[in-house]
Amino acid sequence: MNIEDYYPVINAAYIYMMIGGSKKKKGRKLAQYIITSWGNLKDNNWWRQATIAEAQLLLGDYLESENTFKEAVEAGKPDKFMLETTREQIKIYSVIDKIETKIEGILKILN
Numbered sequence: 562m563n564i565e566d567y568y569p570v571i572n573a574a575y576i577y578m579m580i581g582g583s584k585k586k587k588g589r590k591l592a593q594y595i596i597t598s599w600g601n602l603k604d605n606n607w608w609r610q611a612t613i614a615e616a617q618l619l620l621g622d623y624l625e626s627e628n629t630f631k632e633a634v635e636a637g638k639p640d641k642f643m644l645e646t647t648r649e650q651i652k653i654y655s656v657i658d659k660i661e662t663k664i665e666g667i668l669k670i671l672n
Contacts (some may be wrong), residue, residue: 567599567612575650578619579657592616607637611647618651618664627666634670644671 570591577588595616599609610633617626648671655661
């Protein structure tokens with residue numbers, strides 16, 4: 562994994578969070594790394610902004626994640642594929658981590 566590239570980092574963070582137990586700490590650490598490294602970049606790159614929003618979600622900051630997703634949709638103009646893949650990954654994680662009701666606003670944005 563290239564730690565300088567946000568895409569594999571968020572995927573690794575999801576995997577650690579879904580494994581659970583002591584591995585969640587590694588997932589949270591990677592999510593925080595994403596926010597620290599790329600969180601101040603406000604641009605129209607859908608994937609980068611969605612990744613930041615996903616990292617916020619993994620850290621349990623659902624409102625901030627929702628706001629970042631709103632900004633990402635407005636600035637990044639994601640196509641149907643981009644929205645669907647992001648939404649599906651979040652839905653799978655939400656079922657495993659039992660946070661479905663906490664992310665309803667996020668899923669609405671991604672519809």
